Amino acid sequence: xxxxxxxxxxxxxxxxxxxxxxxxxxxxxxxxxxxxxxxxxxxxxxxxxxxxxxxxxxxxxxxxxxxxxxxxxxxxxxxxxxxxxxxxxxxxxxxxxxxxxxxxxxxxxxxxxxxxxxxxxxxxxxxxxxxxxxxxxxxxxxxxxxxxxxxxxxxxxxxxxxxxxxxxxxxxxxxxxxx
Amino acid sequence: xxxxxxxxxxxxxxxxxxxxxxxxxxxxxxxxxxxxxxxxxxxxxxxxxxxxxxxxxxxxxxxxxxxxxxxxxxxxxxxxxxxxxxxxxxxxxxxxxxxxxxxxxxxxxxxxxxxxxxxxxxxxxxxxxxxxxxxxxxxxxxxxxxxxxxxxxxxxxxxxxxxxxxxxxxxxxxxxxxxxxxxxxxxxxxxxxxxxxxxxxxxxxxxxxxxxxx
Numbered sequence: 001x002x003x004x005x006x007x008x009x010x011x012x013x014x015x016x017x018x019x020x021x022x023x024x025x026x027x028x029x030x031x032x033x034x035x036x037x038x039x040x041x042x043x044x045x046x047x048x049x050x051x052x053x054x055x056x057x058x059x060x061x062x063x064x065x066x067x068x069x070x071x072x073x074x075x076x077x078x079x080x081x082x083x084x085x086x087x088x089x090x091x092x093x094x095x096x097x098x099x100x101x102x103x104x105x106x107x108x109x110x111x112x113x114x115x116x117x118x119x120x121x122x123x124x125x126x127x128x129x130x131x132x133x134x135x136x137x138x139x140x141x142x143x144x145x146x147x148x149x150x151x152x153x154x155x156x157x158x159x160x161x162x163x164x165x166x167x168x169x170x171x172x173x174x175x176x177x178x179x
Numbered sequence: 180x181x182x183x184x185x186x187x188x189x190x191x192x193x194x195x196x197x198x199x200x201x202x203x204x205x206x207x208x209x210x211x212x213x214x215x216x217x218x219x220x221x222x223x224x225x226x227x228x229x230x231x232x233x234x235x236x237x238x239x240x241x242x243x244x245x246x247x248x249x250x251x252x253x254x255x256x257x258x259x260x261x262x263x264x265x266x267x268x269x270x271x272x273x274x275x276x277x278x279x280x281x282x283x284x285x286x287x288x289x290x291x292x293x294x295x296x297x298x299x300x301x302x303x304x305x306x307x308x309x310x311x312x313x314x315x316x317x318x319x320x321x322x323x324x325x326x327x328x329x330x331x332x333x334x335x336x337x338x339x340x341x342x343x344x345x346x347x348x349x350x351x352x353x354x355x356x357x358x359x360x361x362x363x364x365x366x367x368x369x370x371x372x373x374x375x376x377x378x379x380x381x382x383x384x385x386x387x388x389x390x391x392x393x
Binding site: 051052053054075077079094095096098131132133135136137149151153154155156157169170171176 | 239240263316340354371372
């Protein structure tokens with residue numbers, strides 16, 4: 001099934017989407033939904049899967065604008081992850097993201113008109129470092145950089161960048177007290 | 180005794196037939212679930228009576244699951260009851276008369292719900308990462324367990340992480356995240372991660388405002 005799904009995905013990308021670059025060894029254990037006008041780069045040996053016991057919830061990459069860029073490194077495992085990208089989301093090599101939501105924009109302004117948020121693309125981009133791990137039901141907000149090997153415990157809401165090797169927990173996410 | 184019960188049931192049927200019919204349908208659905216697992220997965224044991232008001236009960240994985248009698252399942256946020264065991268020696272035990280709507284349980288070692296536990300749409304996962312041991316970024320984790328005491332209430336969008344112990348009749352507040360902690364019995368505990376515990380008896384004494392006679 002994985003093989004068929006992967007082949008079908010690659011075929012659809014070839015026929016329908018211009019701006020997708022997929023590396024070698026991609027394994028689709030559940031569907032990967034690409035949406036919107038942006039561009040997508042997927043590295044080598046990535047695996048796309050659902051959460052155990054949650055076959056219906058698949059991985060989705062939404063892009064809002066033509067210059068949105070979703071870039072996945074090598075050896076990444078994504079399980080029921082949802083990415084919503086307006087500027088740039090970059091996931092480093094060997095990262096693991098479980099069923100979390102990543103959005104690099106607030107979409108709407110706080111102003112009651114709820115007009116499109118005026119944001120600085122450079123400050124909003126999300127960078128997930130190599131070998132970082134993000135647990136279930138987490139939210140990664142705009143402008144967050146997770147350092148290499150950072151860990152986000154399930155249920156966290158990450159609003160600020162996390163240094164390398166640090167484990168964060170809670171809403172708002174704060175480092176787990178040692179000991 | 181039996182005739183008294185029967186009379187009561189008949190009375191209910193006459194005054195509120197819809198409710199009684201929905202209970203019977205839930206029982207029928209629950210029985211279907213029980214027999215489905217009896218036929219397909221010997222490591223899953225669900226005792227009758229089992230009520231499933233909406234949705235289906237999804238149990239997967241190599242471990243064992245035991246649901247005691249009188250439990251009730253309903254749907255919340257498109258989920259009824261979803262139990263996944265991640266190892267062969269994982270064991271999920273759900274006590275009598277539990278009421279679960281939207282519970283997602285991922286068990287790598289041990290998850291125990293004692294009797295009368297009520298849950299909303301929540302995540303109960305006894306490992307930091309469900310994929311622990313399957314990917315270099317998620318190293319295998321030491322076995323840990325979750326215990327939810329009798330009569331506790333896990334409210335909507337709560338997350339119970341590894342090594343948590345919820346005391347009897349406690350209430351874990353909306354959206355709370357409990358991580359490697361013990362929640363005292365008969366308290367309302369809130370926060371992400373949980374930090375404040377207030378005894379339920381003193382909640383009534385607190386003037387919380389909102390609806391009600393002033």
